[in-house]
Amino acid sequence: MEQKDLDFFREYLTQELEEIQKKGEHTLEDMSNQNAVYADPADRASHESDQAFTLRLRDRDRKLIKKIREALGRIEDGTFGICEECGEDISISRLKARPVTTLCIECKSKQEEEEQLLKP
Numbered sequence: 712m713e714q715k716d717l718d719f720f721r722e723y724l725t726q727e728l729e730e731i732q733k734k735g736e737h738t739l740e741d742m743s744n745q746n747a748v749y750a751d752p753a754d755r756a757s758h759e760s761d762q763a764f765t766l767r768l769r770d771r772d773r774k775l776i777k778k779i780r781e782a783l784g785r786i787e788d789g790t791f792g793i794c795e796e797c798g799e800d801i802s803i804s805r806l807k808a809r810p811v812t813t814l815c816i817e818c819k820s821k822q823e824e825e826e827q828l829l830k831p
């Protein structure tokens with residue numbers, strides 16, 4: 712991969728990471744603000760299910776943050792954009808659509824087919 716592409720992805724992933732982290736901070740603030748407000752048990756119940764939703768969302772964000780950090784690590788060690796299955800280059804257009812991917816499109820679809828077969 713060319714240096715300018717690496718720079719592009721480093722920039723992109725860094726921004727993405729910052730955005731998720733910023734969003735996460737707001738969510739935490741919202742949650743602690745809301746805790747004080749609900750005196751009515753019914754309100755509190757619906758608030759608690761909101762909170763569960765928020766936590767699920769945070770869980771997804773946490774996973775994404777981990778993936779982005781790993782992708783940035785691969786940019787640093789020079790393995791970014793290389794399929795971890797077959798060692799071929801992952802196409803730039805695929806990386807642009809999904810920069811955190813570690814598989815080329817062929818290996819990804821093979822993996823999905825195998826997952827389908829493993830389903831009961």
Ligand SMILES: [Zn+2]
Nearest residue numbers: 794797815818
């Ligand atoms: Zn591959």
